Amino acid sequence: MHAARHHETHARGLRQTAAAGCGLVDSRRQEQAAPAIAFRNVSKRFPGVVALHGVSFEVRTGSCHALMGENGAGKSTLGKILAGIYQPDGGHIESDGVPRRFRSPLEARQAGVGIVHQELALCPNLSVAENLCLSALPRRGVVVDREGLLTQAKRFLNEVGADCDPEDELGALSTGQTQLIQIAAALATGARILVMDEPTSSLSLAEARRLEQLIAQLRQRGTTILYVSHRMEEIFRSCDTVTVLRDGGHVATMPLEQTNPDDLVRMMIGRSLAQFFPAHAAHAAGPERLRVEGFSSPGKFRDVSFSLRAGEVLGLAGLVGSGRSEVALGIFGLDPAATGRVFVENQPARIRNPREAMSLGIGLVGEDRKRQGMVPEMSCGENVTLASLHCPGGRGVWGRFVHCPLCARKAECLRIWDFIRLRSERQWVAKFFQLLRVRAASPDVSAVTLSGGNQQKLILARCLARNCRILILDEPTRGVDVGAKAEIHRFIDELASAGHAILMISSELPEVLNLSTRVLVMRNGRVAGILDRSEATQEKVMQLMAGRNGASQASPATQLAQLAIA
């Protein structure tokens, strides 16, 4: 009790400084008003895991309050408790000074709390307008009032500044637009408090900027925002206060201008960052592993040419939609319309499907771990060896069946005839677990129980187990916590120095700049330029991404170019 009171006074003090620091209107009034939301000793247990224990802090009305922490720190759980999706096991929430208990998302919504999910929580098969007014469809008798629906929807869309046709099917829109529409939908229900759970994790830079502006507008109107994110930059741009959680506990709540990114990271992981990000080692480039010439696919990318040498990390930068991932899929044999020449180890290769790509030693770690990577029903170990159950020896019936026991490549083979050698498999898995420091209770637990970083390691291990010498990593650290991110960065570095050729696609410029030997920038499906490590700076890459000549580009690109210059 005493601690709680102490905390309260402490928080009030902070609030004061924050309000003064931000130059917000009438700090005096702010001080007197009850906080929009106060968490009091909130706890939540999941079977076997304590997701939150005794978290207490306040969110000032009209502020944008950042919630930070590693994956598994409890940020999303807290957001979901506020939105009524989960119920706390202990403690309670106060809204405007009144203790509340939201037993369902509906109750939370009625109390003015809206949530914008990490994943889409709308109906992709309905139109934008229908989604926006889903909870209260205007109607005439039993029929939906089409006109009323459209005017209402247009009003909501204007509010967030989304320029899309309310009659469009939601599923046809880009992620950025659907994100805006989610916000519009939350506001449409009269939300005064918005929970945004990693809203920018799948947005392009320009879309993220748009969201930032919107947040500023919303705050002016007095909406309170609880902003859950990993991204330091946007937090420092959009938010005024930050709360850091670690392992389900509250670490600190403070105004952002009293802290800096390094401190925040230290609070999040409990250690300093320097221990985590090792200096990038320069590698001597070896022989050429992959060369792509005049690679095109109608509507996706045109005339892409580059070469990739052993020991090199070729960073592939570009805005979302610039054709980065499409090129990767094309090389991997997943684009039947792709034309052009691909050379693997200086041999011309026609890759028609991933099977052929893998037998040439090309491995792809897809951008969407859930859809393109993990097999949730299988154990971690089985996920690792999934791609390695092929026969590396002969082809055809003779090689696979008759010759099998005499095969010279037994050491890199997990099968005997059509059967898996389970003991060897377990040894392999144990080795790769050790090598990549995969943290799992046992190789036999289901892969879904692992954290994002460990899942990513499993998929990386899958490619390594298949002995892929050319690795295409598409967003290798998306949705991965800081610790695992640093580990994956180190693996990429080590793999390159061991002679692998790595093509790394990433939306995070620091990642690209830090890890790459060279940076290939794509714009509108074309290669905008290839920069050497020495000449690749944030400004240069951004200019190439957005187009140097702003006037000739689309509006988001213009915005970006200006931004890059500023």
Add this chain to the structure above:
Amino acid sequence: MESDPQTLPAVIAAESPARPPRRRSRFKETGLLGVMLALGLMLSIFGGSLQVRDRDTGETRTVNKFLRADNLDKLAKNTSFFAIMAIGATFVIITGGIDLSVGSIYCLAAVCGAMFLNHFGPRGAGAGASPVWVVPMAILICLGVGTLCGLLNSVGVVWLRVHPFVITLGTMAIFRGVAFVMTKAQAFTHFPAEFTDGLIRYKVAWGGANLFPVPLAIMIGVTLLAAWYLRRAVTGRHVFAVGGNEQASLFSGLPVSAVKLKVYAFSGLTAGIAAMIMLGYYGSASSDAGKGYELDVIAAAVVGGASLAGGRGTALGALLGALIIQMINNGIVILNIDQNYSQIIIGTVIVLAVLLDRVNSVFREKRLSRAAQLVKESRNEEASESKS
């Protein structure tokens, strides 16, 4: 270089870690076995007993109504058709597909076999042909027709990219229609005795009753093979992978189409095997054979723990699922429950079984998250150690 990475030969040649931890038991059918034993126990206790006259000595004895040789044998025989087909269906269901045409494939295979056997039977035009080739031919026809029908399904699923529900719904009607046209709605009987009494209906006298061990033996054989295949074969692993996440399987370079081709063909093959047993056991077939079996088969697979969402299922589970459904059928007779209630009871059991499975998986998740917590704790310890 302490962590000199990472080419495969280097990794494999590296010092092996202390013996990898032993694989934990993956036996998932404990619950089903329990249900089966409980049902058996219940039927033995409440089924009551029966007076039978010993054929040799003429004495009357009291035997348990459920636990007597010929009842159990009948149960095994009834189970065998469904269990075998349910194993095929389980393979399909693990890949996330469904095969509604098994009943019709079963019928078509049976009718083709029956026409062949009838032709070379005692009253047919080809009477007197050597059983040495007639019997294997008949078996080959049943299995071949089944496999072929299954392949047709897979062509639709893999190349035409139509949802398996739709394709097999269509072929369900088509195969039965073909059987109907072929037979002109007649039943075919009078098979060579070498196929019926000499093979499938091979009799063993034991405990004063005639037992027919062949269907049971085939069922056990198919189950063991399928279980072994699913657990150990590369293709078996691929079946799980494709069902668990098709796109991830594609990205891992698995032959997704070939896997699907194989499972539908296998489902057809199991229908062919069941048809062969039926022909030999009953000695006749018509275009009505196996009507509605597809649902019984899918029910058996689902009761046996196969997940219609794909990625989960076992061969032994399918067998136990079929057995439990047949035991209930059997129990309805033994307990003198009105036959009219049987469908209601079986329907209830299917729903209950799936519910039970879900409860079980919730417990499993709890266990897993507990394990995850342990890992987290050890990680924290590690971190604090490295700090100090």
